Amino acid sequence: MSKDDSLWGSIRTKLIDRKQEWAKEGRLLTGQRGTPLSQRLPPGQHEVKNWPVLDLGLKPRLNADTWQLQIDGLVNAPQTLTWESFAAQPQQKFLSDIHCVTAWSRFDNHWEGVSARHLLDLVQPLPQARHVMLYSADGYTTNLRLDHFGAKDVVLAHSWEGEPLTPEHGGPVRLVVPKYYFWKSAKWLTRIEFCADDKPGYWENRGYHNEGDPWEEERYDR
Ligand SMILES: Nc1nc2c(c(=O)[nH]1)N[C@H]1C(S)=C(S)[C@@H](COP(=O)(O)O)O[C@H]1N2
Ligand SMILES: [Mo]
Numbered sequence: 535m536s537k538d539d540s541l542w543g544s545i546r547t548k549l550i551d552r553k554q555e556w557a558k559e560g561r562l563l564t565g566q567r568g569t570p571l572s573q574r575l576p577p578g579q580h581e582v583k584n585w586p587v588l589d590l591g592l593k594p595r596l597n598a599d600t601w602q603l604q605i606d607g608l609v610n611a612p613q614t615l616t617w618e619s620f621a622a623q624p625q626q627k628f629l630s631d632i633h634c635v636t637a638w639s640r641f642d643n644h645w646e647g648v649s650a651r652h653l654l655d656l657v658q659p660l661p662q663a664r665h666v667m668l669y670s671a672d673g674y675t676t677n678l679r680l681d682h683f684g685a686k687d688v689v690l691a692h693s694w695e696g697e698p699l700t701p702e703h704g705g706p707v708r709l710v711v712p713k714y715y716f717w718k719s720a721k722w723l724t725r726i727e728f729c730a731d732d733k734p735g736y737w738e739n740r741g742y743h744n745e746g747d748p749w750e751e752e753r754y755d756r
Contacts, residue, residue, distance in 0.1 A: 541673050545591045550740075553636075557741025557754040562637050564751060574631070576748035579639040586638060587702045590736075594671040594722050598706040603690075607667075607728035610658035617706065620692075623648045623656070628689045630712035632719075633748040644695050645710055650688035653726075662730045668709055669725035676718050676735035678711065679745070680728070687712045690723065715746040715753070 566577035598617040606612045628645040666683045691710045699705035704721025711718045743752035
């Protein structure tokens, strides 16, 4: 039994088992590929106007005063950012669409926060660093290639539509990685680890695709 399983065994809800079933069955796969330029919805997605909440059954309530973001692993300058030091970094606004693997997409989300690119300047990854692992306060993890993390639209967001991120959407700080399915966008972010080797995160360990490009319909590992 992995550490992950013993930690989260108690919250293995029907919901999680069902999503794992979906991954096994290939639910929602359309078999379409590619990106017609005129098309804004990736294959198999439908647009929603609300913003659904998805989690593992836990919604940690983090206090910005005690929240910390640890950035470590293969970097020249590891950091532990408090809310104060995070807020003192350059702030940027971003506009992007959300594509969740459960087939909803939400267009035109306005985010504000610190760009992943700025974070890379701050910590200076070593040449051996090729991957990042994101860790969240609810025990969730997800992995990204370093170049995907460093894309110019990736943000450590504290605000959505001009308001602070609510606790259920991952406040005080979540990641937003627009080019990949939303499971890569870790809520309640508390640690970013830079690694030489790739390793799967929570859903990547449970049948989801390792990369998750919605335009290639990389929903599941199959
Ligand atoms: N910490 C954490 N981050 C997470 C998750 C989670 O369960 N825990 N779920 C992921 C999944 S599957 C999705 S679709 C989005 C949902 O984000 P939302 O609730 O803000 O829509 O968060 C992603 N990030
Ligand atoms: Mo998701």
